[in-house]
Amino acid sequence: GAGVSQSPRYKVAKRGQDVALRCDPISGHVSLFWYQQALGQGPEFLTYFQNEAQLDKSGLPSDRFFAERPEGSVSTLKIQRTQQEDSAVYLCASSLGRAYIGETQYFGPGTRLLVL
Amino acid sequence: QQQVKQSPQSLIVQKGGISIINCAYENTAFDYFPWYQQFPGKGPALLIAIRPDVSEKKEGRFTISFNKSAKQFSLHIMDSQPGDSATYFCAAVLQGGSEKLVFGKGTKLTVNP
Numbered sequence: 355g356a357g358v359s360q361s362p363r364y365k366v367a368k369r370g371q372d373v374a375l376r377c378d379p380i381s382g383h384v385s386l387f388w389y390q391q392a393l394g395q396g397p398e399f400l401t402y403f404q405n406e407a408q409l410d411k412s413g414l415p416s417d418r419f420f421a422e423r424p425e426g427s428v429s430t431l432k433i434q435r436t437q438q439e440d441s442a443v444y445l446c447a448s449s450l451g452r453a454y455i456g457e458t459q460y461f462g463p464g465t466r467l468l469v470l
Numbered sequence: 471q472q473q474v475k476q477s478p479q480s481l482i483v484q485k486g487g488i489s490i491i492n493c494a495y496e497n498t499a500f501d502y503f504p505w506y507q508q509f510p511g512k513g514p515a516l517l518i519a520i521r522p523d524v525s526e527k528k529e530g531r532f533t534i535s536f537n538k539s540a541k542q543f544s545l546h547i548m549d550s551q552p553g554d555s556a557t558y559f560c561a562a563v564l565q566g567g568s569e570k571l572v573f574g575k576g577t578k579l580t581v582n583p
Contacts, residue, residue: 358513387570396476396559396573397514410568445513449569456502456521456563459571461513 356380358462360446366468367436375431375465379448386429387459388421389445397445403429404451436469443467473497474562476574484582489547491577493560496541500562504571505534505545508557517558518545550581 359378367373379386385404389397390413399413405426414421418437423429433440443466447459475494483489493503504519520527520534520543527534533546547554557578561571 385569389571394576396561396575397571399570399572402568402570410570413570447513447571456504456519457569458504458516459569461506461515463511463513 358446358448358460360444360462360465362465363463364466364468366470369436369438369469371436371469372432372434373436373467375433375444375467377429377431377446377448377462379427379429379446380460382450383448383460384426384451385449385457385459386423387447387449388429388431389447390415391443391445391464393442400431400444433467436467438469441467441469473572474560474574476560476577478577479575480578480580482580482582483550485550485552487550487581489545489550489554489579489581491545491558491560491579492542493544493574494540494542495562497562497564498541499565500572501565502563503534503536503543504561504563505532506559506561506571506573508559508576514559547579550579552581552583555579555581 388400391397402410403423418434420432443464445464447461449457505517506514507517508514531548536543560574
């Protein structure tokens, strides 16, 4: 595809349910990022992959959050036992690689998660 | 801890006017400062970016001014248009880090016709 795609676009979950959010990065992009954007706030970093290696997961808020990118392409963010405070837009971004500092990150449209 | 502070939270300007959004940071290890534009229901998109060794960068109607000693930078939108109405985020990237973006809280810009 031409850009980063995410699915589903909207997800409603009951508190305690597990959810899985998918990200398809731009083809050939080495780096992949997940961000969480609460309503009316800026995105906050969750985790970073370089190919299949998860190099930074310092932003994951709890051990209920888990991300993977097993083949270095598609990534899945999983949230176990969802809580109301998990309600947010989850953004995925990809960049070509670590060729230089400040390489452009291209964002997907996000998945809006609502936990009831 | 908010590492990048952005103001104002919202901004209303008339068509043709100048929109100015300000950001400040504390961590001197930041060495790349992009601005992102976000429309409702869309992901952020890179607008313009600057490195700290440059005091100003201009691309079309958009200009970043950077003051390294004050640890401040700002976005100026000249001849603002209704199509510029969006939320703008400043961000910063740490040198030697994972290149994660540290965002400000955003400024909702409304340009009236």
